[in-house]
Amino acid sequence: MFWAAWQKAITEENIKKAFKSTRLYPFNPQKILVKFVKEEVERPSSSESLTSVLKAEDWRKIRALLKEVVIDTYLTHA
DSSP, X not given: OHHHHHHHHOOHXXXXXXXXXXXXXXXXXXXXXXXXXXXXXXXOOTTTOSOOSSOHHHHHHHHXXXXXXXXXXXXXXX
16 A cells, blocks of 8 residues: 555656755755845944944943953953
């Protein structure tokens, strides 16, 4: 029973249709690779940007925290 079903299903035509539907045949890697390429959104560079998501006080807090971490790391590894 299995063999009869196998012989009916596994034909050259079915195999080619399966490869074509999965875009493996005809060989064209770009059809697959294009799905993994992220579209880039144009954004101004930080030097061109006039606004920031963070306020000045946030930047000061970040700077202070970073300074603590750098000092702590230096003292513990010295």
